[in-house]
Amino acid sequence: MSAGPTLPAVDDAVRADGLTKRYGRTVALAGVDLTVPAGTVHGLLGPNGAGKTTLLRTLFGLSRPDAGTLTVLGEPVVAGRTPGGLAGFVDSPRFYPYLSGRRNLELLAAYDRRGHDDIDAVLERVGLAGRDADRVSAYSSGMRQRLGLAAALLRGPRLLVLDEPVNGLDPAGIRDIGALLRDLAADGGSVLLSSHHMAEAEALCDGVTILRAGRTVHAGRVEELRAAAPAAAHLLRTTDDAAARAMAERRGVDVTEQDDGLAVRAHRADLDAYVLALASDGIAVRALTETGSPLSQLFFALTEESA
Numbered sequence: 001m002s003a004g005p006t007l008p009a010v011d012d013a014v015r016a017d018g019l020t021k022r023y024g025r026t027v028a029l030a031g032v033d034l035t036v037p038a039g040t041v042h043g044l045l046g047p048n049g050a051g052k053t054t055l056l057r058t059l060f061g062l063s064r065p066d067a068g069t070l071t072v073l074g075e076p077v078v079a080g081r082t083p084g085g086l087a088g089f090v091d092s093p094r095f096y097p098y099l100s101g102r103r104n105l106e107l108l109a110a111y112d113r114r115g116h117d118d119i120d121a122v123l124e125r126v127g128l129a130g131r132d133a134d135r136v137s138a139y140s141s142g143m144r145q146r147l148g149l150a151a152a153l154l155r156g157p158r159l160l161v162l163d164e165p166v167n168g169l170d171p172a173g174i175r176d177i178g179a180l181l182r183d184l185a186a187d188g189g190s191v192l193l194s195s196h197h198m199a200e201a202e203a204l205c206d207g208v209t210i211l212r213a214g215r216t217v218h219a220g221r222v223e224e225l226r227a228a229a230p231a232a233a234h235l236l237r238t239t240d241d242a243a244a245r246a247m248a249e250r251r252g253v254d255v256t257e258q259d260d261g262l263a264v265r266a267h268r269a270d271l272d273a274y275v276l277a278l279a280s281d282g283i284a285v286r287a288l289t290e291t292g293s294p295l296s297q298l299f300f301a302l303t304e305e306s307a
């Protein structure tokens, strides 16, 4: 892949401090802080309307903030200009639907005054080799996401910014793209991606910034989040739910009755011990399903608590 523009090394690929953006009466960003350490994959998380897209648009110079400071790869972002060394997409990647994936990449390379030498390599890297001659109109949504990533990689970016890049991808696709993003970070590149899903971010990212109503409500490494997360929630059904509930109470396991069974909140070791105790008391487990991973619960707690 061709090298990106020569820019000085930086500690943080992105730094936003107190970024504010209003659309009339709507406050899309209410003083957001965001740091993406260089050489990491960072997730920007938040529910619908939290301000993720607005923040990504300001990074690309597509939207001018009303207040705050923003640097990308050490340089202040100027509205109307894509920062040097940055590539990616905000909203869905766009292509000429009646042209092939390869032809779209060729046009992009020509626009950037680059040769076509890297096209085969990026098609291979995103898993589109063999489908590159098909028209984009015949691509699945996951294939379009992959082509969007190919287009960004073609620019040899030092910072890749991707708006919901694994939307529409199957689990194998998510795994492959995750591996690709990790390789980029291992080579010193940086990645910022947006997502609605904590589980997705947990699988892909080193660190996350969580937005709610235009504000940063959490920023840190995924391991720190894991350490702070509550016990997982489970739905339990047994041959005798009343006896199972009584036993949970005796053992100090957090259990509540629901229409469809018992809601149990417990860390893994406590849950295992409880299930074994049920069995030894002759209470058979008919179903035990995790209903909310610890990190997902933390995400909901951070983004849904009243403002």
Ligand SMILES: Nc1ncnc2c1ncn2[C@@H]1O[C@H](COP(=O)(O)OP(=O)(O)OP(=O)(O)O)[C@@H](O)[C@H]1O
Residues within 6 Å of the ligand: 023, 026, 027, 028, 046, 047, 048, 049, 050, 051, 052, 053, 054, 055, 196
């Ligand atoms: N061009 C615009 N004009 C007016 N309001 C806007 C505009 N763009 C965004 N907003 C508003 O700003 C707020 C933040 O929107 P934004 O699209 O940044 O959120 P998001 O986190 O990306 O949401 P989603 O997950 O639904 O994509 C919302 O209230 C939205 O309605």
